[in-house]
Amino acid sequence: MANFLNKIIGLGARKKEGSVLGVDIGSSAIKIVQLKKEKGRAVLENYGELALGPYAGFGVGQATNLPKEKIIEALTDLFREAGITTKNAGISIPMGATMISLIEMPALPEKQLATSIPIEARKYIPVPISEVVIDWWVIPQRGESKEASSPGKSTIDVLVAAIHNETMRTYQEIKEKMGLMDGFFEIEIFSAIRSVADSEAPLIMIADMGAGTTKLAMVEYGIVRNTHTISKGSQDITSMLSKSMGISIAKAEEVKRSFGLTGELGGKKLEDIGGLSLGHIFSEVNSVLLNYQKRYNKTVDKVILTGGGALLKGMLEMAKNNLKTEVVVGDPFTKVESPAFLEETFQEVGPEFSVAIGIALKALQGR
Numbered sequence: 001m002a003n004f005l006n007k008i009i010g011l012g013a014r015k016k017e018g019s020v021l022g023v024d025i026g027s028s029a030i031k032i033v034q035l036k037k038e039k040g041r042a043v044l045e046n047y048g049e050l051a052l053g054p055y056a057g058f059g060v061g062q063a064t065n066l067p068k069e070k071i072i073e074a075l076t077d078l079f080r081e082a083g084i085t086t087k088n089a090g091i092s093i094p095m096g097a098t099m100i101s102l103i104e105m106p107a108l109p110e111k112q113l114a115t116s117i118p119i120e121a122r123k124y125i126p127v128p129i130s131e132v133v134i135d136w137w138v139i140p141q142r143g144e145s146k147e148a149s150s151p152g153k154s155t156i157d158v159l160v161a162a163i164h165n166e167t168m169r170t171y172q173e174i175k176e177k178m179g180l181m182d183g184f185f186e187i188e189i190f191s192a193i194r195s196v197a198d199s200e201a202p203l204i205m206i207a208d209m210g211a212g213t214t215k216l217a218m219v220e221y222g223i224v225r226n227t228h229t230i231s232k233g234s235q236d237i238t239s240m241l242s243k244s245m246g247i248s249i250a251k252a253e254e255v256k257r258s259f260g261l262t263g264e265l266g267g268k269k270l271e272d273i274g275g276l277s278l279g280h281i282f283s284e285v286n287s288v289l290l291n292y293q294k295r296y297n298k299t300v301d302k303v304i305l306t307g308g309g310a311l312l313k314g315m316l317e318m319a320k321n322n323l324k325t326e327v328v329v330g331d332p333f334t335k336v337e338s339p340a341f342l343e344e345t346f347q348e349v350g351p352e353f354s355v356a357i358g359i360a361l362k363a364l365q366g367r
Contacts, residue, residue: 019045021089021180022360024188024353025071027063028052028211028235028308030078033356034086035336035364042364044338047353048082050074059250061257063211063235068170072177079178089180090359092188093171095215099125099132099162100187100227102139107156113138121160132162139223159224161187184363189215189227191358196304196330197222203300206330207285208354209309211235214281218292218300226292230284234309236277237261244273260313271314282322289324302326310351332357 024031034046053062055070066074078084101124108116117136122129139157168185175183192208192215199222208215214230234256242252245266255265261274289300303323309315310329319327332354333346 018088019086020360020363021084021086022191022356022358022363023075023089023091024191024355024359025092025094026052026210027065027094028061030074031353031356032078032082032084033353033360034084035360037364042336042361044333044336046082046084047356048078049352050078059253061211061238061253062249063233068174072174075174075178087180088182088363090184090186090363091171091175091180092191092355092359093163093167093185095187095189095227095229096213097163097167098187101160102226103158103160104155105158107154113158117158117160121162124160125162127164132164133168134160134162136160139225186359186362188355189217190224191356191362192306192354193217193219193224193358194361195332195335195354195358196306201301203298205285205289205300205303207303207305208307209233209281209305210307214309216285216288218288228288230281232277232281234312237274237312240273240277241270244268256312260315261318262314271318275318278318278322282319286322286324300325302328304328304330306330306332306351306354308352311349330354335361
C-alpha cells in the first residue's frame with residue numbers, strides 16, 4: 001500500500017532548507033508558487049500562471065483535457081518564463097482523478113486495520129483494488145491522538161483515498177520529464193485546505209471552485225471529515241453567458257472576467273444569467289452542509305470560497321445570499337511573506353493560488 005495519504009494530511013514531515021515549488025495543474029491553467037524558508041517563515045520567491053486553453057486550440061480560461069505531452073510542454077514554458085530552477089516540488093492531483101471515502105470501521109489494532117481496510121474499501125471503490133493505489137488514515141476525535149484506536153471506542157472513522165494506477169503513472173512521468181526527482185504528489189483539495197483553513201476552527205467548509213468542477217471539504221480543527229465534488233464550475237457560467245447572449249465562448253469568457261456577475265449587458269442582468277449555473281452549485285453546497293450538520297448535530301461556522309471562481313465580481317455576494325452560513329473568500333498569501341507592493345495584486349488573484357501555495361508549504365516542511 002503506497003504511503004501517500006500521510007503526505008496529504010501532513011504527518012511526520014522533516015524540515016528541509018532551500019527553495020521549493022508548488023505545482024497546481026488545473027483544467028484551465030497551471031499555477032506555480034516558489035517558496036523558501038527564512039527565520040522559520042515561508043517567504044515567497046516567485047509565482048506564475050499559464051492558461052492551458054491555447055495548448056488545446058481553445059481560448060484563455062477554457063477547461064481542457066490535455067494529454068501529458070501537452071502538459072509537459074506547458075510546464076516547460078512556464079518554468080522557463082518564471083526562471084524556476086528548484087527540483088524540490090509538490091504536484092497536485094485533481095480530485096476528479098481520485099476517490100475519497102469516509103468509512104466506519106471496528107476499533108482494531110493498527111496491524112489488523114491494515115488488513116481489514118482494503119477489504120472494506122472494495123465496497124466504496126467502483127474498480128478492482130488491483131487497479132488503484134490506496135491509502136488510509138484514522139480520523140481522530142477532537143482531543144484524541146492520531147492512533148489507530150482509542151480505549152473504550154467500538155468504532156472509528158477512516159479516510160480512504162484511492163488513485164487509479166494509470167493516473168499515478170501519468171503524473172509520475174510528468175514529474176520525471178520535468179526533472180523533479182525530489183517531487184511528490186498531493187490531492188488538490190488537501191493543498192487548498194492547508195493554505196486557507198485555520199486549524200483551530202471547530203467546523204468549516206472549503207469550497208474550491210475551479211473551471212470544470214467545484215470541490216468541497218468539511219474540516220474540523222484542521223482534520224478533513226468529508227469531501228464532495230460537484231461536476232460544475234466557473235466554465236459553466238461562461239457557457240451560459242455564451243448561450244444566453246448569443247456570443248462566442250471566447251467573448252463570453254472576456255465578459256465573465258470583466259464584469260463577473262454584476263451589471264447588465266445587452267439588456268440582460270449578468271447576475272441572472274450566471275445564477276442559472278450557480279443555482280445548481282449552491283443548492284448542492286447547501287445539501288452537503290445541511291446533511292453534515294444534521295448527521296453530526298454540529299454547526300458549520302463558515303464557508304471559505306477559493307479557486308478561480310471565487311474571484312468573479314459579485315460571487316461573494318451571491319454566495320452569501322444563497323448559502324445558509326457565513327461566507328468568506330480565502331486568502332492563501334497570508335500564509336507567506338511577500339513584498340508589500342504586491343499586496344493589492346495578491347488580494348485580486350489569491351484564491352487562484354490556494355492549491356499551489358498549499359502544496360509548496362508542504363514541500364517546505366520536507367517530505
